[in-house]
Amino acid sequence: MNSPGDVLDLINRGDAGTRAELARRTGMARSTIAQRVDALIEYGLVEESESGESTGGRPPRVLRLNTERNCVIGADLGATHCRVALLDIGGTLLASREDPLLITEGPLPVMEHIDARMHELLAETGRPIEAVKAIGIGVPGPVEFATGRPVNPPIMPGWHEYPIPEYFRDRYDVEVLVDNDVNVLALGEHRFAHTDADHLLFVKVGTGIGCGIIADGRLHRGAQGSAGDIGHIRVPGSGDVLCRCGNTGCLEAVAGGAALAARLTAAGIPAADGRAVVELVNSGNAEAGRMVRDVGRIIGDVLAGIVNFYNPGAIVVGGVMAQVHEPLLAGVREVIYQRSLPLATHLLTVVPSGAGEEGGALGAGRLAIDHILAPDQINRALAKGPGVPSSAKPPAATR
Amino acid sequence: MNSPGDVLDLINRGDAGTRAELARRTGMARSTIAQRVDALIEYGLVEESESGESTGGRPPRVLRLNTERNCVIGADLGATHCRVALLDIGGTLLASREDPLLITEGPLPVMEHIDARMHELLAETGRPIEAVKAIGIGVPGPVEFATGRPVNPPIMPGWHEYPIPEYFRDRYDVEVLVDNDVNVLALGEHRFAHTDADHLLFVKVGTGIGCGIIADGRLHRGAQGSAGDIGHIRVPGSGDVLCRCGNTGCLEAVAGGAALAARLTAAGIPAADGRAVVELVNSGNAEAGRMVRDVGRIIGDVLAGIVNFYNPGAIVVGGVMAQVHEPLLAGVREVIYQRSLPLATHLLTVVPSGAGEEGGALGAGRLAIDHILAPDQINRALAKGPGVPSSAKPPAATR
DNA sequence: ACTACTTCGTTCGATTTTCGGCAAAAGGGG
DNA sequence: CCCCTTTTGCCGAAAATCGAACGAAGTAGT
Numbered sequence: 001m002n003s004p005g006d007v008l009d010l011i012n013r014g015d016a017g018t019r020a021e022l023a024r025r026t027g028m029a030r031s032t033i034a035q036r037v038d039a040l041i042e043y044g045l046v047e048e049s050e051s052g053e054s055t056g057g058r059p060p061r062v063l064r065l066n067t068e069r070n071c072v073i074g075a076d077l078g079a080t081h082c083r084v085a086l087l088d089i090g091g092t093l094l095a096s097r098e099d100p101l102l103i104t105e106g107p108l109p110v111m112e113h114i115d116a117r118m119h120e121l122l123a124e125t126g127r128p129i130e131a132v133k134a135i136g137i138g139v140p141g142p143v144e145f146a147t148g149r150p151v152n153p154p155i156m157p158g159w160h161e162y163p164i165p166e167y168f169r170d171r172y173d174v175e176v177l178v179d180n181d182v183n184v185l186a187l188g189e190h191r192f193a194h195t196d197a198d199h200l201l202f203v204k205v206g207t208g209i210g211c212g213i214i215a216d217g218r219l220h221r222g223a224q225g226s227a228g229d230i231g232h233i234r235v236p237g238s239g240d241v242l243c244r245c246g247n248t249g250c251l252e253a254v255a256g257g258a259a260l261a262a263r264l265t266a267a268g269i270p271a272a273d274g275r276a277v278v279e280l281v282n283s284g285n286a287e288a289g290r291m292v293r294d295v296g297r298i299i300g301d302v303l304a305g306i307v308n309f310y311n312p313g314a315i316v317v318g319g320v321m322a323q324v325h326e327p328l329l330a331g332v333r334e335v336i337y338q339r340s341l342p343l344a345t346h347l348l349t350v351v352p353s354g355a356g357e358e359g360g361a362l363g364a365g366r367l368a369i370d371h372i373l374a375p376d377q378i379n380r381a382l383a384k385g386p387g388v389p390s391s392a393k394p395p396a397a398t399r
Numbered sequence: 400m401n402s403p404g405d406v407l408d409l410i411n412r413g414d415a416g417t418r419a420e421l422a423r424r425t426g427m428a429r430s431t432i433a434q435r436v437d438a439l440i441e442y443g444l445v446e447e448s449e450s451g452e453s454t455g456g457r458p459p460r461v462l463r464l465n466t467e468r469n470c471v472i473g474a475d476l477g478a479t480h481c482r483v484a485l486l487d488i489g490g491t492l493l494a495s496r497e498d499p500l501l502i503t504e505g506p507l508p509v510m511e512h513i514d515a516r517m518h519e520l521l522a523e524t525g526r527p528i529e530a531v532k533a534i535g536i537g538v539p540g541p542v543e544f545a546t547g548r549p550v551n552p553p554i555m556p557g558w559h560e561y562p563i564p565e566y567f568r569d570r571y572d573v574e575v576l577v578d579n580d581v582n583v584l585a586l587g588e589h590r591f592a593h594t595d596a597d598h599l600l601f602v603k604v605g606t607g608i609g610c611g612i613i614a615d616g617r618l619h620r621g622a623q624g625s626a627g628d629i630g631h632i633r634v635p636g637s638g639d640v641l642c643r644c645g646n647t648g649c650l651e652a653v654a655g656g657a658a659l660a661a662r663l664t665a666a667g668i669p670a671a672d673g674r675a676v677v678e679l680v681n682s683g684n685a686e687a688g689r690m691v692r693d694v695g696r697i698i699g700d701v702l703a704g705i706v707n708f709y710n711p712g713a714i715v716v717g718g719v720m721a722q723v724h725e726p727l728l729a730g731v732r733e734v735i736y737q738r739s740l741p742l743a744t745h746l747l748t749v750v751p752s753g754a755g756e757e758g759g760a761l762g763a764g765r766l767a768i769d770h771i772l773a774p775d776q777i778n779r780a781l782a783k784g785p786g787v788p789s790s791a792k793p794p795a796a797t798r
Numbered sequence: 799a800c801t802a803c804t805t806c807g808t809t810c811g812a813t814t815t816t817c818g819g820c821a822a823a824a825g826g827g828g
Numbered sequence: 829c830c831c832c833t834t835t836t837g838c839c840g841a842a843a844a845t846c847g848a849a850c851g852a853a854g855t856a857g858t
Contacts, residue, residue: 020806029846034807051853057805058853142742151742199622211708215614222710223598226742233704234738236635247738305632305701306708309610311621339633339646343541343550343625419835428817433837450824456834457824 002026004382005375007036011046011063012090012373018052018060037063039382044069045089065090071127072372073135074365075114076181079103079155079207082110084117085361086125089133089369091192095121096361103140106158111167135168135176136368138184138360144225148178151225154244177367181360182228183219185353186212188363189316191370193354197314201306202353203230204319205299205328207274209252213310231256233302251302255295257321264291274320281324289327296331303332304339311344318353325352401425403781404774406435410445410462411489411772417451417459436462438781443468444488464489470526471771472534473764474513475580478502478554478606481509483516484760485524488532488768490591494520495760502539505557510566534567534575535767537583537759543624547577550624553643576766580759581627582618584752585611587762588715590769592753596713600705601752602629603718604698604727606673608651612709630655632701650701654694656720663690673719680723688726695730702731703738710743717752724751 007026010016016025019037023030040046047066051059067088076083080103085096097120101113114137122129141153148165150156165176179187186202189212194200200214211228213220221227231252232245243253253259257274264271264280269287271277280288303315315336321328333350340348353359371377406425409415415424418436422429439445446465450458466487475482479502484495496519500512513536521528540552547564549555564575578586585601593599599613610627612619620626630651631644642652652658656673663670663679668686670676679687702714714735720727732749739747752758770776 018806030807031809031847032845035845054854055805056855057803058807058855060806197622199619199626213708215619216617218615220598220614220709222743223596223712224710224742224746226740227598227708227710229707229710229740229743230704232740233707234700245740301633302704305629305704308628308632309612309626309705309708310619311623311626311628313622341625341628341631341644343623344621344628347623417835429836430818430838431816434815453825454834455826456832457836459835 002028003375003379004036004039005378007033008040008045008373008378009375011040012065017062017064019063020060022063040378041066043382045378067092068127069131070133070372071131072365072368073114073118073121073132074361074363074368075135075137076184076360076364077101077103077110077137077139078181078360079140082113082117083358083361084114084121085358085365086118086121086127087362087365087369089372091362091366091369093358093362093365094125094127096358097121098357103156103159107162107164107167111164115168115171129172132172132174134174134368134372135172136184136364136366136371137164137176137178138181138364138367139164139178140181142226142229143178143180145177145179145221148176150178175368175371177364177371179219179221179364179367180210180212180225180228182210182212183221184212184363184367185318185355185359186214186228186316186363187219187370188355188359188366189318189353190214190217191366192362194314194316197312197349199310199312200314200316201303201310201312202316202318203299203303205255205257205295205317205321206319207257209256209299209319211306230302230306235298235301238298251299255298257319260291260295260321264288267291278320278323281327289324292321292324293327293331295321296328297335298331299328300332300335301339304336307336307340307344307348313348315348315350316353317350318355318359322352401427402774402778403435403438404777406432407439407444407772407777408774410439411464416461416463418462419459421462439777440465442781444777466491467526468530469532469771470530471764471767472513472517472520472531473760473762473767474534474536475583475759475763476500476502476509476536476538477580477759478539481512481516482757482760483513483520484757484764485517485520485526486761486764486768488771490761490765490768492757492761492764493524493526495757496520497756502555502558506561506563506566510563514567514570528571531571531573533573533767533771534571535583535763535765535770536563536575536577537580537763537766538563538577539580541625541628542577542579544576544578544620547575549577574767574770576763576770578618578620578763578766579609579611579624579627581609581611582620583611583762583766584717584754584758585613585627585715585762586618586769587754587758587765588717588752589613589616590765591761593713593715596711596748598709598711599713599715600702600709600711601715601717602698602702604654604656604694604716604720605718606656608655608698608718610705629701629705634697634701637697650698654697656718659690659694659720663687666690677719677722680726688723691720691723692726692730694720695727696734697730698727699731699734700738703735706735706739706743706747712747714747714749715752716749717754717758721751 016022023033049062052062067090070089074085082101083098086094141156149161150159164178168176182204189202190200202212204210209231211230232250234249238249238254240248241253243250261271261273415421422432448461451461466489469488473484481500482497485493540555541550548560549558563577567575581603589599601611603609608630610629631649633648637648637653639647640652642649660670660672
């Protein structure tokens, strides 16, 4: 019940920063805690910082994660871009970069791209490659999480069943976690911004529309890993708009960025894609603003049903279109608060994502961090043997 | 990692029925297992049955839950009925009875009713009152699960904030779990029939329409405990049917049993309520059958969206209307398989509930059982001291 | 500056938990 | 009837944990 992993967890969460506090929180003897901490320090995950504030007696020695020697890579793949970020194990962003990259180029070039960026980031921040303890990757399509393989991804030709984790596992001998980009965004939003909302939805409104689900603090992927695919829910009164999925009236085909641009173009205001619509709104185009709000209402209509069903504590809206969140969220809120049950809405917050461009990479990094710091993962690791002790001597002086 | 609670869990699940098997499964030494088992036996939760089959050597002594000395009460309150069941801790139904009871009579009469039935069931099965280890209750309205108090239940006047658990806790000194009736049904269906479906929806189509959600094997209650309230999701093309909630076009107002009966009556076929519709269908009335199927389609329309969002592994349909599940499920399936994504539907099963009249009480009992047998609950109990040792002597012979 | 007091971390023997081997128990098969 | 297999109980050894005592490192008061 109070394994080394749990002790680390308390340190990680900031619930207990000193040995004495750990002993108080866990109820274990101080000597036992000391041993646990020693193991974690020797394993390299924890370090002592300088003395803390005295509360009338000897000042405690503050413990914290060893962020210097432990970091992760988070990669966010989009249809046309790739962002790679280096985070330390505490979740702090150390460096990141984004460049255009077509996912249609296929797996290998993309993997190599990530690989190269990863090395650049490490060099830039002066960290050795051994400091990377795990890699998280978000991809724009469905993934079988357990194996990290995309399954019939619509916009990723050539990626079906491609074993992404193996590429990096072969080169770095670290765990690689691959998930849907929306899941990764939801995770990041939960861990970085809404830690208190146990049940959270992240709705990404971009070219398409998707949703990441946090249930009880963990990602809900569903029975086949396809949970959150709200883009193809049929919306009423949409006529017979044809969706790329073959059905008609899908939310995505009516309210996605591409659909919005098309509708705007049809109304005599040329817009190439969602991004163009955003620019139009930002430049004060009233018609574009109205249409975005309309789209917000349509999305809100679908979300209203989901709110009744799922009763989330927070809905975070992200994606390209969320860059004009005033009109979008106005529409969303308008409908949700009208249509959903008061009990489900009176404490519900609907907010734009605060993560910005780096959201995906941060979330992917978080996926990796969560994996490494999971208590039973720690317990297993410590049971095996010392990882890379401070002095790089495997069977070092135990005295 | 292998506490007494975990050992009990293995026995309970049937994963390991003998000491030797427990040792193999947990990886602990046989002697340690023996001690764990001894503790559980002395605590009264486990007993030895006669020898099992020999596999070539000494036959093992089979362990099982002590179902004689440990049972629970499950109570299912409806608008007009009350069913009380006695289950042993293994989940077997020992006895149950149902009688008409208006929930509108208010808390105290209902509590006393349950109390009386409970004693009858105990007498009938010859179990002492001390054998009851927990009580689970399902009520037809929203409940704050942590406190067991109904919150503004629409059809339970006088029950708002009534502290149901205290009534029994004062009299029996056992834990009392109170939850929404649909949640309880979902739990029962998962535990008794669909153990393998980690993500399951139980859709109750009665006078109203509600849904219980199993996420990752556990009940999902949502941020405010109102999850699953799909009865008030707006359905398209329903005109302006007014719902009791004040909104128009709610699923429940269009496809609930009451709505169905009203529509049938309007079509010249008098039907008082959902039950009457069921009888009509069963007696071969084609129009009624067609309408039920239509209603199935409407419900399927809402569920199709939810399937995309949630990606459940199974949908179980229960409630009064599910008594005519052929036409109802035909409609539901028809729409779901048409509208939802193939990935989400190709392994989805949509089935009628197999629990029958006793489903609610069984589920409520299961809620109680799950609470008692939760590993950390066991660990805490064993840490405190021997519960009611076999020989009723608290500090009995330890040697 | 010195002393009393508080809190923190470590050391070390005592205690409890867990392990591992051995032998007895209990059955099957030749 | 003897040998083999598997299970279980027993017991000393090993490991983990605890708890008390002590030194360290600060604050507060005189």
